[in-house]
Amino acid sequence: AQKITQxxxxxxxxxxxxxxxxCTYDTSDQSYGLFWYKQPSSGEMIFLIYQGSxxxxxxxxxxxxxxxxxxxKSANLVISASQLGDSAMYFCAMRVLTSGSRLTFGEGTxxxxxx
Amino acid sequence: GAVVSxxxxxxxxxxxxxxxxxxxSLDFQATTMFxxxxxxxxxxxxxxxxxxxxxxxxxxxxxxxxxxxxxxSLTLSTLTVTSAHPEDSSFxxxxxxxxxxxxxxxxxxxxxxxxx
Numbered sequence: 001a002q003k004i005t006q007x008x009x010x011x012x013x014x015x016x017x018x019x020x021x022x023c024t025y026d027t028s029d030q031s032y033g034l035f036w037y038k039q040p041s042s043g044e045m046i047f048l049i050y051q052g053s054x055x056x057x058x059x060x061x062x063x064x065x066x067x068x069x070x071x072x073k074s075a076n077l078v079i080s081a082s083q084l085g086d087s088a089m090y091f092c093a094m095r096v097l098t099s100g101s102r103l104t105f106g107e108g109t110x111x112x113x114x115x
Numbered sequence: 116g117a118v119v120s121x122x123x124x125x126x127x128x129x130x131x132x133x134x135x136x137x138x139x140s141l142d143f144q145a146t147t148m149f150x151x152x153x154x155x156x157x158x159x160x161x162x163x164x165x166x167x168x169x170x171x172x173x174x175x176x177x178x179x180x181x182x183x184x185x186x187x188s189l190t191l192s193t194l195t196v197t198s199a200h201p202e203d204s205s206f207x208x209x210x211x212x213x214x215x216x217x218x219x220x221x222x223x224x225x226x227x228x229x230x231x
Contacts, residue, residue, distance in 0.1 A: 035220070043206055045159075045222035091158065101147050101212045101220060105158045 002027045002099070004092050004106035012112050013082045020067070021077040021109045023092030031097040034075040036066065039108075040088040048090075051075055082113045118142055119211050121223035128199055129231055135195045136226045138209030145211035148192040150184060153206045153225075165192040199230040 003026040013019035025034065036048040051059045051066045059066045067076040079086055092106040118141040128134050138148055146167045151159040163184050164172040171184035181203075183195040192211075196203055208225040 037222070043153075043208070043225040043227070045208060045210070045225075047219070047221060050219070095220070100164070102149070102161060102164065103159075103210070103220065107158050 002094055002096055002104045004094050004104055006092055006106035006109050008109045010110045015113055015115050016081055018080045019082055021090050023075045025073050025094050027096055029096040029098055033095045035093040036077045037091045038088045084113050087113045119221045119223040121209055121226050125227040127229045130200055131198055133195055133197045135193055136207055138192045138223050140190045140211040143213045144189040148209055148211045150194050151208045201230045204228055204230045
């Protein structure tokens with residue numbers, strides 16, 4: 001079975017600063033993918049970034065980067081230069097090859113960016 | 116990125132009635148779509164996996180006769196909540212995986228169902 005753990009129910013950051021959202025995962029599969037989604041108050045799930053288990057370099061997408069530490073089974077999301085619009089719920093998710101396309105989600109972290 | 120639409124975005128219905136929610140992939144083909152349920156301040160809970168042309172696979176504890184799923188084409192899946200009760204009130208979200216892109220999975224905007 002797969003499990004995603006997000007230990008930070010809430011995080012606060014000042015505008016323009018960087019913030020790291022933690023995510024650890026557990027799986028016995030060797031082939032898997034890790035996702036981060038943003039969910040604003042409107043409810044829509046917005047795809048942010050993806051990291052494959054065999055990717056040697058950390059994924060980056062604009063202000064988002066994924067700090068992938070395979071040995072520690074962690075996939076932390078780093079948001080640089082935070083903006084007020086970044087305030088939202090953030091979910092880490094995992095998909096393993098043997099489970100098809102099913103995503104397993106963490107409990108989420110509520111990020112608040114202060115002006 | 117790819118676009119997934121859901122209709123309606125919100126619906127209010129009376130107990131005992133049925134409600135149909137549509138999920139469409141607008142610019143890609145999706146052999147597999149997923150239906151999630153989310154309660155306030157909680158994570159997404161997978162209800163079922165919808166496969167085009169075949170029966171849906173339901174997660175443990177999800178009543179298949181209550182939550183009817185049909186995936187009639189590569190771009191459309193529907194979720195029908197039958198004989199709705201107030202406890203079925205929730206936020207329902209669908210997602211679709213682009214058949215040609217394993218690394219990408221997109222979500223619809225969600226449907227807020229309120230049963231009175």
